Amino acid sequence: MAHPVTPVSPPLKDELDIVIPTIRNLDFLEMWRPFFQHYHLIIVQDGDPTKTIRVPDGFDYELFNRNDVNRVLGPKASCISFKDSACRCFGFLVSKKKYIFTIDDDCFVAKDPSGKEINALAQHIQNLLTPSTPFFFNTLYDPYREGADFVRGYPFSMREGAPTAISHGLWLNIPDYDAPTQLVKPLERNSRYVDAVMTIPKGTLFPMCGMNLGFNRELIGPAMYFGLMGDGQPIGRYDDMWAGWCAKVICDHLNLGVKTGLPYIWHSKASNPFVNLKKEYKGIYWQEEIIPFFQSIVLPKECTTVQNCYIELSKKVKEKLGSIDPYFQKLGDAMVTWIEAWEELNPPAQAAQSTGVKKEEPSTKAK
Amino acid sequence: MSQANIEKSEIDIVIGALHSDLTAFMNEWKPVFSQFHLIVVKDPDLSAELLIPEGFNLDVYTKSDIDRVVGSATSILFSGYSCRYFGYLVSRKKYIISVDDDCVPARDNNGSLVDAVAQHITNLTTPATPFFFNTLYDPYCKGADFVRGYPFSLRSGVTCALSCGLWLNLADYDAPTQALKPEQRNSRYVDAVLTVPARSLMPVSGINIAFSRELLGPALIPALRLAGEGKLRWETVEDVWSGMCAKVICDHLGLGVKTGLPYVWRNERGNAIESLRKEWEGVKLMEEVVPFFQSVRLPESAITAEDCVVEMAKAVKEQLGQSDPMFARAAEVMVEWVKLWKKVGSS
Numbered sequence: 241m242a243h244p245v246t247p248v249s250p251p252l253k254d255e256l257d258i259v260i261p262t263i264r265n266l267d268f269l270e271m272w273r274p275f276f277q278h279y280h281l282i283i284v285q286d287g288d289p290t291k292t293i294r295v296p297d298g299f300d301y302e303l304f305n306r307n308d309v310n311r312v313l314g315p316k317a318s319c320i321s322f323k324d325s326a327c328r329c330f331g332f333l334v335s336k337k338k339y340i341f342t343i344d345d346d347c348f349v350a351k352d353p354s355g356k357e358i359n360a361l362a363q364h365i366q367n368l369l370t371p372s373t374p375f376f377f378n379t380l381y382d383p384y385r386e387g388a389d390f391v392r393g394y395p396f397s398m399r400e401g402a403p404t405a406i407s408h409g410l411w412l413n414i415p416d417y418d419a420p421t422q423l424v425k426p427l428e429r430n431s432r433y434v435d436a437v438m439t440i441p442k443g444t445l446f447p448m449c450g451m452n453l454g455f456n457r458e459l460i461g462p463a464m465y466f467g468l469m470g471d472g473q474p475i476g477r478y479d480d481m482w483a484g485w486c487a488k489v490i491c492d493h494l495n496l497g498v499k500t501g502l503p504y505i506w507h508s509k510a511s512n513p514f515v516n517l518k519k520e521y522k523g524i525y526w527q528e529e530i531i532p533f534f535q536s537i538v539l540p541k542e543c544t545t546v547q548n549c550y551i552e553l554s555k556k557v558k559e560k561l562g563s564i565d566p567y568f569q570k571l572g573d574a575m576v577t578w579i580e581a582w583e584e585l586n587p588p589a590q591a592a593q594s595t596g597v598k599k600e601e602p603s604t605k606a607k
Numbered sequence: 608m609s610q611a612n613i614e615k616s617e618i619d620i621v622i623g624a625l626h627s628d629l630t631a632f633m634n635e636w637k638p639v640f641s642q643f644h645l646i647v648v649k650d651p652d653l654s655a656e657l658l659i660p661e662g663f664n665l666d667v668y669t670k671s672d673i674d675r676v677v678g679s680a681t682s683i684l685f686s687g688y689s690c691r692y693f694g695y696l697v698s699r700k701k702y703i704i705s706v707d708d709d710c711v712p713a714r715d716n717n718g719s720l721v722d723a724v725a726q727h728i729t730n731l732t733t734p735a736t737p738f739f740f741n742t743l744y745d746p747y748c749k750g751a752d753f754v755r756g757y758p759f760s761l762r763s764g765v766t767c768a769l770s771c772g773l774w775l776n777l778a779d780y781d782a783p784t785q786a787l788k789p790e791q792r793n794s795r796y797v798d799a800v801l802t803v804p805a806r807s808l809m810p811v812s813g814i815n816i817a818f819s820r821e822l823l824g825p826a827l828i829p830a831l832r833l834a835g836e837g838k839l840r841w842e843t844v845e846d847v848w849s850g851m852c853a854k855v856i857c858d859h860l861g862l863g864v865k866t867g868l869p870y871v872w873r874n875e876r877g878n879a880i881e882s883l884r885k886e887w888e889g890v891k892l893m894e895e896v897v898p899f900f901q902s903v904r905l906p907e908s909a910i911t912a913e914d915c916v917v918e919m920a921k922a923v924k925e926q927l928g929q930s931d932p933m934f935a936r937a938a939e940v941m942v943e944w945v946k947l948w949k950k951v952g953s954s
Contacts, residue, residue, distance in 0.1 A: 377803050377807050380793070387791070389780055391778065392844075393846075393850070394781075395894055396894060415743060417752060430743065430751070431750060432748075432799075435795055436795075441803075443804070443806050444806075446742055449755070449756075477755065478756070484756070520755075527759075528759070531739070531761075
């Protein structure tokens with residue numbers, strides 16, 4: 241496999257962690273090597289902790305299995321899901337970096353229409369380092385992109401935009417459909433390359449997929465909790481959705497931006513739609529009530545930090561969604577536990593000093 | 608097959624002629640336009656005779672027609688780009704498609720000619736999804752769908768009343784932007800149609816637009832005219848004003864607005880630096896109106912586009928009329944327009 245020339249200095253090399261949840265293997269990293277090699281990886285191993293997951297040579301990484309999660313969090317480990325990719329948010333918690341890029345282990349490097357391999361990480365970084373435009377929709381999409389700008393009629397007072405908190409990438413090949421859609425269209429593949437990045441307007445919710453996602457941990461980290469899913473829970477495949485709805489409401493309240501569009505990755509594995517249906521089943525009904533709940537939330541002006549907003553959200557979840565199912569009481573509590581864990585692992589003094597210990601040698605376990 | 612035929616007879620293509628020689632324009636669009644009825648409205652300020660090639664099914668309206676239909680005692684001015692609104696008024700069709708006379712068909716990424724009319728019609732006859740953002744854009748498009756996490760109850764969407772297309776080559780930038788980047792041309796073909804979410808405002812460009820006249824007709828109005836308005840898009844804001852009103856009205860009536868495909872190719876024209884002088888007023892004005900449009904709420908009793916325009920006019924007069932006579936005049940025009948629409952526009 242050809243290896244492109246290594247860039248002189250990969251952008252945000254010491255400020256970004258790549259978080260990868262896995263239960264299978266990390267073979268996919270070989271294809272990403274040219275783009276990921278210089279970045280620190282946080283592997284969150286789901287499922288059986290006695291299984292050894294081999295990390296390809298030459299990567300600088302920490303690997304956490306369930307035993308590590310329990311060790312690091314103690315009783316608070318209850319908020320981290322088991323047997324669900326929701327466990328990835330543990331990686332967000334323990335990271336000491338400003339930015340996170342998270343990707344699934346069945347996502348590979350895609351090619352753009354010219355045949356060139358897409359450096360998804362570089363695009364996410366570009367998205368996160370340029371402003372968003374949530375207050376007014378620009379019909380030529382991201383005005384900060386090369387070759388684009390604000391169109392006639394776009395208010396000048398809004399052209400500085402807002403800081404970008406989240407960069408939501410897309411997928412070629414297997415699209416991120418729910419189980420019913422997968423059952424009806426098992427052969428549909430996404431072959432449309434839409435050459436755009438755009439800001440999702442303030443006040444509008446969206447389904448956030450965790451497969452190919454970047455975010456500014458300093459701006460929105462505490463809101464990126466992926467909920468209680470998987471083993472022992474009545475629901476699955478709504479982890480990223482939940483994080484996305486919470487995060488978007490908070491971004492809107494704090495005037496932060498969320499972008500969607502490029503980069504594309506190549507999603508190779510279609511999960512079993514019947515298995516998915518069982519996991520999603522309750523979610524399909526519950527989301528009909530959950531969405532109006534999120535659409536109507538008004539966070540108080542006094543909530544000026546992400547943590548405060550999130551705690552406030554957790555109260556509302558218990559109050560308004562608790563009647564749908566006792567699950568939401570548990571979820572509301574878990575949201576609080578998450579914030580407590582976040583505060584413990586990311587105390588303000590440490591946050592101000594920013595970068596933590598940088599490991600040069602590959603390591604097998606976090607100390 | 609009959610579905611397509613019915614739709615052809617339900618469409619008018621309205622062209623505002625700001626140039627007298629439409630030969631090249633019409634010939635370039637012939638493959639697309641020849642199957643439809645066209646309404647060509649000549650800018651009343653244009654003195655030269657219109658040159659239109661053979662082979663089209665069209666009606667031409669000039670200053671004398673405008674004067675006859677509208678009468679002389681009116682504050683509505685149809686000069687410049689506003690001439691096309693006269694076409695909207697006299698059309699009897701369900702759908703209107705309108706492109707500027709300095710635009711020609713674009714080519715897509717495969718090199719094929721873009722049938723802008725067909726794409727606009729597809730946009731207007733498939734639902735819009737303003738209440739929740741679909742990350743794979745238009746879910747009704749072949750090869751796409753709603754993504755995981757999209758609420759099922761919102762998947763039938765709402766009727767799309769307005770379709771805003773885009774432009775390759777000369778994008779619709781304002782004069783300062785184009786003056787700062789004189790070489791910048793739009794070469795990026797973004798293969799997507801998407802719904803602009805409810806309560807989000809956007810700049811609607813009149814360069815390449817289509818709408819349901821039946822549902823939204825009266826809401827597109829030549830209301831805001833700059834003192835120094837000129838014959839280049841850089842020197843106008845009539846479509847931006849009209850578009851903001853239309854978006855608020857669509858949001859209120861539960862109708863959708865789409866943006867994206869189709870593209871048209873916009874020819875080189877004009878000098879941005881020269882236009883800067885004329886458009887400056889518009890730039891300042893638009894800053895003032897944004898908070899108004901973001902907060903205006905129409906009463907529940909307004910259930911048609913006409914009702915909504917009347918209510919918008921009241922709100923404009925009350926909230927903006929004091930700050931600049933231009934707004935007071937815009938409100939007047941909006942009220943007159945509804946009267947005119949009821950008299951002339953309703954079949």
